[in-house]
Amino acid sequence: MAGKPILHYFDGRGRAESIRWFLAAAGVEFEEKYIKTREDLQKMRSDSSFMFQQVPMVEIDGMKLVQTRAILNYFANKHNLYGKDMKERALIDMYTEGIADLNELIIHHPFLPQEQLEGSLTQIKEKTKNRYFPAFEKVLKSHGQDYLVGNKLSKADIHLVELLYHVEELDPSAIANFPLLQALKTRVSNLPTVKKFLQPGSQRKPPVDDRLREEVKKIFM
Template identity: 60%
Template sequence: MSEKPKLTYFNGRGRMESIRWLLAAAGVEFVEEFLETKNQLSKLIKDGCLLFDQVPLVEMDGLKLVQTKAILNYIAEKYKLRGKDLKDRAQIDMYVEGTMDLMGMFLMYPFSPPEQKKTQLASIIEKATTRYFPVYEKALKQHGQQFLVGNCFSWADVQLLEAILMVEEKKPDVLSSFPQLQAFKERTSNIPTIKKFLQPGSQRKPPPDDAYVATVMSILA
């Protein structure tokens, strides 16, 4: 029996959270090692574990995987969450790139100066509701299927649900004008593996707080 994937990152969301989501959606159990000191990161770099001297790091199948999109691609391909053919994969990749752009804004938000946060959050919400969510709403309405691509559950669906829940944490009624996305959220949240990941006590991480930001900054300083 193969060992569980090992995830090395800070004890928080960051760039590792989408990886946790995708493994959980695929029903894959994993273990985690959290970086708490600068020395831990330095040792990983010295030992040659990090190709570009940065985390996230995922160790699985005898590989030391770095670079977030490369890791996600590997997991999606391995667990058949990348569609049935090249055309499906192209569509999935486009949707994924879109949600990554949106979630990237949330990734940087906790590290912004306090005086900028209110304006920055308003800008992120505005982009979510005018640039990103309408695309997914239209796609689901036009093809009348349960999932974004090929009526088959994929990486794109996992990432979209993650993005929806992330925005809802800041604006609970954000889906009020998006009935297709409301139904999508309900549907995908009840997929057994995802439902388990959304339960209290899972390896899903909470929104970043000041302590998390301080830890990350001290390690990367």
């Protein structure tokens, strides 16, 4: 019997948080091995099977997978969350890439110098309310279904709901004018696997604080 997937990353959100959300939504139990020091990272990088010397890295099914989107695509295929045909997969990929563009801004936001934080937050608010959220609201309205593609939960829905939670931490009013996004968030949050992940004590990570910010800088910078 195959063991649990093992996620290698630091003890915080970053690019690995989408992997945690995805595994949790798919009902997959997984382990984490945290990179706590620069020496931990150097040790991993000395492993010839550690491609590109980058994290997050997931050990799964006899493989050591890196590159976040490759990891997520593998799990999407494995757990039937990637649409039923090429057309649906193309839509899922398109929506996911849009989500990823915005998510990059949010990932980097806590690690910016203090003097850049206000400008970064303004950019996030502007792009969410004027570009990305209206686009996803329009998709949901256009077909009147429960999910973004094919009326079935896909990786795009999981990533979008994760994004909604993160944006609301920065701007509590972010989705106030988007009723269909609110409904999608509620729908996905009430799935048993996701509901469990949202409870205290799960493998979901809290927002980056000063302590973690300094720890990450010591490891990677």
